[in-house]
Amino acid sequence: MTVIEHARPSAAVLAGAAVLALCEEARLSPKPGLVDGRGGGAHDDMDLPLMLASAEALRPAFHEIAQTAERTPAGAGLRERLGVLGRRGERAMLRATGGVNTHRGALWALGLLVAAVAGGAAWHRGAWDGAAWDCGPWDRAIWGRAAAREAARLAALPDRRAPVGESSHGDLARSRYGAGGARREAENAFPHVTEVALPRLRAGRAAGLGEEAARLDALLAVMSLLDDTCVLHRGGPDGLRTVRSGARRVLAEGGASTGPGRAALMELDDELRARRLSPGGSGDLLAAALFLDMVPWPEPAEQEVLACRR
Ligand SMILES: CC(C)(COP(=O)(O)OP(=O)(O)OC[C@H]1O[C@@H](n2cnc3c(N)ncnc32)[C@H](O)[C@@H]1O)[C@@H](O)C(=O)NCCC(=O)NCCS
Ligand SMILES: Nc1ncnc2c1ncn2[C@@H]1O[C@H](COP(=O)(O)OP(=O)(O)OP(=O)(O)O)[C@@H](O)[C@H]1O
Numbered sequence: 001m002t003v004i005e006h007a008r009p010s011a012a013v014l015a016g017a018a019v020l021a022l023c024e025e026a027r028l029s030p031k032p033g034l035v036d037g038r039g040g041g042a043h044d045d046m047d048l049p050l051m052l053a054s055a056e057a058l059r060p061a062f063h064e065i066a067q068t069a070e071r072t073p074a075g076a077g078l079r080e081r082l083g084v085l086g087r088r089g090e091r092a093m094l095r096a097t098g099g100v101n102t103h104r105g106a107l108w109a110l111g112l113l114v115a116a117v118a119g120g121a122a123w124h125r126g127a128w129d130g131a132a133w134d135c136g137p138w139d140r141a142i143w144g145r146a147a148a149r150e151a152a153r154l155a156a157l158p159d160r161r162a163p164v165g166e167s168s169h170g171d172l173a174r175s176r177y178g179a180g181g182a183r184r185e186a187e188n189a190f191p192h193v194t195e196v197a198l199p200r201l202r203a204g205r206a207a208g209l210g211e212e213a214a215r216l217d218a219l220l221a222v223m224s225l226l227d228d229t230c231v232l233h234r235g236g237p238d239g240l241r242t243v244r245s246g247a248r249r250v251l252a253e254g255g256a257s258t259g260p261g262r263a264a265l266m267e268l269d270d271e272l273r274a275r276r277l278s279p280g281g282s283g284d285l286l287a288a289a290l291f292l293d294m295v296p297w298p299e300p301a302e303q304e305v306l307a308c309r310r
Helices: 011-027 048-057 059-071 076-097 104-118 140-156 169-177 181-187 191-206 211-223 229-252 259-274 280-294
Strands: none
Touching: 011 048, 011 059, 011 104, 011 280, 048 059, 048 076, 059 076, 059 104, 076 104, 076 140, 104 140, 104 181, 104 280, 140 181, 140 191, 140 280, 169 181, 169 229, 181 280, 191 211, 191 280, 211 229, 211 280, 229 259, 229 280
């Protein structure tokens, strides 16, 4: 098998991209129910400065995650190290925010993706199991999917050092409503990132939308489909229906760049804030999409073309 390794970005570059993705997600406005420059959305204990401080506090965790993934073969040992670093990152976040959970889900998704991109497999085209895609140069969508598949393999490995007996909001939503939540999204290779948010973001840009509207439409596309345990925990299945149908309606009205779409978005924002429904999982996955969009993948012209495998 031919294996081609491309130059990988450094741990500092990857940590910088993860922090920037979190900051850009937080600054994006107006996001329905989420923290942005206008305020805390459905959260009465968060605002934009807190989100930005939290993102910065996670930089050392992302840096260590990338360095560890660079030098540790992908396997159970790496998964356990990532668990330790992820939990240490959560503690740093809580210290920076005075105990507020600003980025737990985002650290999980971005931590796994940073590890996948920093580790070798996503950059070894021939070693990756996507045989059907082995010929011709890869575009950014394929590189992103390769990284998400690698992150999924890490997420599916057992973490023998994970604390037992602690029950999260996600656990409650999973047992009560059968939702998969953040863990299943990762184990399924982040389909709402690679098949929903990124295609929508690129389609918006290609259609000439401004960057802000393209990102808002990508967020709404995720909100219209995701089983978000954040929403389920606070609003149950009825809350989840409200979030999904509201997001669908904004898109059906033309999306964030149109007058009717913007009016529907502001109505949805009012409703989510009034009912304290926070689509936090969708915010996390938009940040994950922005991160994959920032990775300096090799341009098609730089790629050596592999012989097709039959
Ligand atoms: C898997 C995690 C997110 C815990 O999940 P759980 O659902 O039990 O927790 P909790 O309810 O506190 O938070 C889940 C968060 O995920 C986000 N989320 C909710 N639903 C979804 C969804 N369908 N898809 C993606 N994200 C979602 C929301 O932001 C939510 O707040 C994670 O915190 C964890 O296990 N961390 C341990 C450290 C670790 O192993 N890290 C490795 C990589 S750094
Ligand atoms: N812009 C954003 N605004 C709010 N939350 C966001 C944003 N972006 C991502 N999130 C995600 O939403 C989650 C918010 O957490 P959640 O609402 O479950 O808080 P909690 O404190 O655990 O729950 P609760 O407030 O219901 O007690 C975070 O884990 C974070 O990753």
